[in-house]
Amino acid sequence: MKALVLAGGKGTRLRPLTHTSAKQLVPVANKPVLFYGLEALRDAGITSVGIIVGDTAHEVREAVGDGAKFGLDITYIPQQAPLGLAHCVLIAEEFLADEPFVMYLGDNFLVGGITSLVDAFRAADHDAQILLTKVAEPQFYGVAELGSDGEIVGLEEKPEHPRSDLAIVGVYIFSPVIHAAVRSITPSARGELEITDAITWLIDKGYRVHSHFVSGYWKDTGRLQDMLECNRIILEQIEPDISGTVDGRSEITGRVVVERGAVVEDSVLRGPIVIGADSKITSSYVGPFTSIGARCEVANTEIEYSIVLDSSSIRGVSRIGHSLIGRNVEVNRAEGMPNTHELMVGDHSKIQVRS
Missing domain, CATH: 3.90.550.10 (Spore Coat Polysaccharide Biosynthesis Protein SpsA; Chain A)
Structure with a gap:
């Protein structure tokens, strides 16, 4: 056959x-x-x-x-x-x-x-x-x-x-x-x-x-x-596996996979989640049902129930949920005044902003 x-x-x-x-x-x-x-x-x-x-x-x-x-x-x-x-x-x-x-x-x-x-x-x-x-x-x-x-x-x-x-x-x-x-x-x-x-x-x-x-x-x-x-x-079926590096200031709960080369510092990881190879999680909360791809950076951010593809970075974002973030994407917190949302969005995208 x-x-x-x-x-x-x-x-x-x-x-x-x-x-x-x-x-x-x-x-x-x-x-x-x-x-x-x-x-x-x-x-x-x-x-x-x-x-x-x-x-x-x-x-x-x-x-x-x-x-x-x-x-x-x-x-x-x-x-x-x-x-x-x-x-x-x-x-x-x-x-x-x-x-x-x-x-x-x-x-x-x-x-x-x-x-x-x-x-x-x-x-x-x-x-x-x-x-x-x-x-x-x-x-x-x-x-x-x-x-x-x-x-x-x-x-x-x-x-x-x-x-x-x-x-x-x-x-x-x-x-x-x-x-x-x-x-x-x-x-x-x-x-x-x-x-x-x-x-x-x-x-x-x-x-x-x-x-x-x-x-x-x-x-x-x-x-x-x-x-x-x-x-x-x-993710509900994964077995815990910490092959990367997690520092002593970080908290891990539930089924969490940290792949080889990944680094977690001063963060909270609540499974089930997967952190991809060579990614870095700093001062962040990664909540249940989230997969972070390889070579990503997540800093000063809260994210859950989401998929982040390879080589993307998220910095300084207070809360992300129910999201799919593509490859080589940058999501950053805007600094200074006025307090506005600055977006560059491609065709057929969907953005939900809570003011």
Whole structure:
């Protein structure tokens, strides 16, 4: 069995961060979301992986390499434009050949892995197996309708009046028959080849399309609140590890990771948190569910429930919460009068200021 991982797309809901960075490489607990998916594939016994890449191909290649560090053999498949999930299958046909494969959306975050999904497919005689989970607001997702034996009898894309509360998670397993399906459908109203249309084609032709339910936690990490929630989930599972330097004036409570080369001075750390390698925390409070990337500086600042990416600095800020701060960002306290906020903000940003 092979895998097809989708790491293209533009990540519009995480702009401006994704103007210059792949959304699949935004970190959760200081590890890119994409890496969790690659590790899940490896743990399920899959080693041959094709990665669909788009405008951020160079960044993805640099981060993942040839896959050896994950125990994988990686093949990169360029997609000239985001033309739909079924289009990804279409352009990957040569790589996939006549083998069944997992299709994994690289910005999906799934705790618990996919081993049970892969094992269930191998043990059965299905032509496709779709991962599902119950959601509170199914109208915002692709929704599946099931028959009495768990077979999928219908799919709807973001329906106004959903027939079920079962959302399609971004992990699928297909037999080679899916190639005929993606060649048979036409672009949707938004100009894309939809994987839901290809699955519907399979159902209409009498192929066996079965459901499998998420056994762990799942999130599509396309929005800020989703990233912060995934960060919280992973940080709740970490084990304390102080590999850096913490002075005697600092206070540590709970599960705290201070990576090698990091320095903590005269500060309060309340876990679960991760302080990245070679970062420096001085006279600051770093509160729960916060991950600070590598080579960052945090001084005279209070921050919690946030993600700070590599090589950023925060100095003299009284309180930061529920925030995602990108790479090489400077956040400083303004001095002098008048008491004004001075901002340089890129397109599609969101700023909340309490006066």
